[in-house]
Amino acid sequence: MEDFLIQPFLLGISTGIFCFTYCVPFIAPYLVSEERKLAKNFKVILEFILGRLGGYILFGAIFGYLGEKISNQAVNLILIISLMVLAVVLIFYALGLLKPKGIFCSSKYIKFREKSPLLMGFLMGINICPPFLMSLAYVFSLHSVFKGIIYFLMFFLGTTLYFLPVTFLGFLGKMKEFRLIARIAGLIVGFAFLTYGIYYIIRGLTLFHAI
């Protein structure tokens, strides 16, 4: 029992800083590019975390069910595509295309913009970080959707502790210099990962391991 409860939680605690590091280039520009109150920033982070949770649970269910049947190529394809979609979302956001009065000026796109932390969190949740990727061999051996979900959930809880303090990064958004720089950062980061994703697919999908 402890193998899929305590172990992944402790793994999340011990490697959570790496997972957090992987999310920072995406969440930081988003947080800082708008002036928001602390409570709103906290809501953004919560939505991001919830989105991550959704991504983790989905992956846990898939890995737990498919086990070894899922090929590494498929895993890497999912990871890199989610990374590219995430990059595109960030680019759109940085360009202001997700504004209420942007080119997508209808109510459904306003809802999309408001929900973009959820979407970003979900895409980051799918893009599982290297320390966790290494424990997948064990998840494969569980051959259980339930155990796979629980394993991913416990890991997620362990890593989430590192995300809460980043709420305060939003204070930088009160300064217009930072808001502008954050959008520029979002653009650069978005294009960098989008380009990397294209290169990754062209040169062939292959698994990376933890640093």
Place this chain on the structure above:
Amino acid sequence: MKKFFAILFLILIVGLAGYLIFTREKGAKEANNAEDFYRAKFFEKLSGNMVQCGLCPNRCILSRGQIGLCKARKNIDGELYSLNYGNVAAQHVDPIEKKPFFHFLPGAKAYSISTTGCNMRCSFCQNWDISQVFPWEVETTKMTPEQVVNDALQSGSEVIAFTYNEPIVYYEYVYDVARLAKEKGLRTVVVSNGYINLEPLRELLPYIDAYKVDLKAFKEEFYQKFTGGHLAPVLETIKTIKNSGVWLEIVNLLIPGENESKEEIREMAKWIKENVGDDVPLHFSAFHPEYKLQNLPSTPSETIIKARQVAMEEGLKFVYTGNIIYPEGESTYCPGSKEIAIERRGYMIQANNLVDGKCLDGEVIPGIWK
């Protein structure tokens, strides 16, 4: 000032993104360059570039890029590679009695090496920091088989021991080192959980002089609950080693409340006597809280002493105690005359009364004595 910090923020975020891309790509290249690893000996190619490892009963099926349960083998482009060949995580000269081998070259120095990984996940593992990790998580030293053998010779050791973590998971390295060691006149011993398929075992045995198997319990439930493995393959390994003529000794670690019942010990002793003989040394060792079982108490000395008595009641001639202070359980006795053949205190030989492996009355004590 604000602009300065804002630009600093930009550099930080973009720099972090660039660093993440760089490390992902660097890691991918390093992890999948087959030239950096050693091709495994036992595996079968499957469709879709998948492979099935044939080294141990786990028989991991791996797709491209996947690493086996042992954390020591990887599918790179449809072929299986050993990740820890030549990567020595620990090396030390130990007394042979520490392994423990009590009927093999008493007092000999054993040049002991290990790498990383294991094909089990014992909750009570005392070497978990090298057995339950990937090769890149531990600092290792690259050593060729020639370097290992030369180092062993220079240390004055007569034996090379493959120990600490599970030698099976660095099979190819064990094989190459052992073959070379034999050419140079060194003896070789393996300290193992016995969880290996028969074909690789039979291929290795000609180069091994002694094999110690950890028989963790005599119940399948214990194996599944605490080790992730199964009992039956370990029993087959024990029989195969015995039949090959390689010297065999067995160790059983007794864990309070889990595998120390008299009934289980009796069953184990009976099986050993019937299947491999009453002269195979059996060591009962006391558990001390470790790794994931730090909530359990240490095994009382009385439990170990009692286990020895039970095993001897079942007819086993050479039963020893370990990890407790009990001089009677540490020494070897001549079964006929009950005289002390070899007196030990811990790992130290106090007196060796054997002459060419025989007691004073001529009784032969099984073992390898020179």
